[in-house]
Amino acid sequence: MPRRRFLTGRGAAALLTGLLLVIAANLTAAPILLYVAMLLFLLVVFAVLVVHVPRRTGPVSRRISTDLLTVGEVSQVAVRFDMRALRIPLGIWRDQLPPAVSGDATGEFPTDNGTSIRYAITGVRRGVWAVGPLSLQTIDPFGFAQRVQEFGDTRTVTVVPEVVPLAPLSSNFGAAGGTAHTSSTRLGQGSDNLSPRRYVSGDSMRRIHWRATAHRGDLMVRQEEEESSPDALVVLDRTARHWDNQREHADPAFEAAVSACASVALHLVQEGYSVDVLDSAGAVLGRLRGHEDDRDGLLVALALTRPQGEGRDIITLFDGTPPGPLVLITGHLDEEDAALLRHGGAAAPILLATDLGPGAGDAAARLGWSSAPLTEDVAAAWEDALPARMATGGGHVAR
Template identity: 80%
Template structure:
């Protein structure tokens, strides 16, 4: 961080004016100018002494109202500045902010609340970024000398991708919601969900379902079922060649893809699915089972994800049987790449590509994918890709 000079522009001007007065005093034989020069030098020396000699120390603690700051979301930062000095100096304060957040982190010191400072920040770019240190700048009453001193350490702020509300998956793709289409395992004993079935030889008489027996006229027994939430899979394609700016900074297309991955995963959890979020190499970015900690862990992982490496075949990412919905989020993809995207019998394969080349969506549709182009509007792309909107002929919504 660039250090400020000990003298302000006014202080430098006072020194220059003093030198000119000394020269003029000798040339014009005017002693009064020499006195003026000495006075200017003395004032500058006193100003430097007043500003720089007093010892100041202190601690800084920051509290951000939101643990995870979403892109576009505003949060409040409360700074407690414990300054130890002979007197509280008058000056200006400034908290060093990264380029990933914007906010008015500067003001007069001391503030209306004394040494307690508050300001608002807004997330701009996802990632983990440092906030701080706090800088206190003081100037003497004449404005000749200045001092800028850092206090406290930095505190990191985690900016996670934007979460966009999405339309529900239509029921004609096999699930109108995970909880509405749970898989059942017959147990024969237990105390989970009860459903009647016909009596077979060997069933205990204690398990007879008398109400169902009276209703149907046949002997019925209780059949217990154990519910298990269906699985969904979200794959974020991080393959470097899919993205134009891999490793060179922020890529708007990749940022939209990360936002889509987070939004789709949380949306499917809301619909009742157990969701695994993987990258194209098979690394687990998050597993969502309806817990708040799962959500935060996923968002933190997505806050730091970048394009890199190569991907694997999609089917090789499955753990066992094919899941229900499979959402593949990728970047630049051509017709040949799409022809290799086998979904392995997933009930609702959905493809979102930020830069599909001509013929790509048709090739994907031929394999059963419901696809759409992913732009800045994640919600619109998701709605276009929903299987309920797929036309019978081409396999994707005409654009």
């Protein structure tokens, strides 16, 4: 915190001028200079007393127009300051803002609206931050002395990741999303509704199609033609070695990944899926079932998430039936790591990586992933990664 000064620049200049006048009066034997110096001293003392003697107190309350502030979103802050003191000739109020939000939180006091203060803030960096306390800088009528006081407590503001609109996944499935797939699966049409596909590491042995295996000479598994589940899984890879772990500054790649995680999860909910959002260690970040509280809970969890620890094999993150869409969002991915990404027979395995190393995309494609580099343009990356094969029910295509 900067050192607080009792005198303004003008007050310090007046005090210095008085000292010089005292010296000059002694050197020149000019009493008038001594009188002027004494006047300046008295004015400075009077200014300090006016500013520092009165006891000023009062409660401060804040109201922010949005409970969750999205990165890039503008919100209004209303501050109510009921100060009990003599009227202030000149005051400057300032609400202390964290670096994670920007805004012009300063002005003259008293305001035109009495004790009501309003200003706008914009979300800059996700996280939970404190706004306040409110400080008041009081200056005497001559501008010689100043006093800075803090009033009230802080108010927490939660800045959540940006959610961007995405291209529909349902059109690639040839259906209207998770809800439509649920209906189709429940109808069922016996064994005619099944088609074999090549075995992928992690598939259940109970799904092996022995007749197709014998016919083709490769291990095949049963798969519904609509190959979907009303459940979707979004995995945010927080493995520390995949990200830049500098704590002083936000990693733009990880921020893009968090924004993509929020955008994809909420987008899949809109398409009718029940969505589970996990990190790479299996910790639940959110379970979305179409409720507003679920959405807010996920955004708050993502506002606090950071790279840490190690991850697990993806197929260990879901129990039993593989999900329909499976979206993995990760950072640096080399060919060796990509070759270990088993999706366990998910209907639409999608991989978004902020840094795809040489050969990583091809290694993931061989396992059935549809992948794309993740940039700050989350919508474009998502569209590039959409599995085009879903419209025809063919094999996976990696982009």
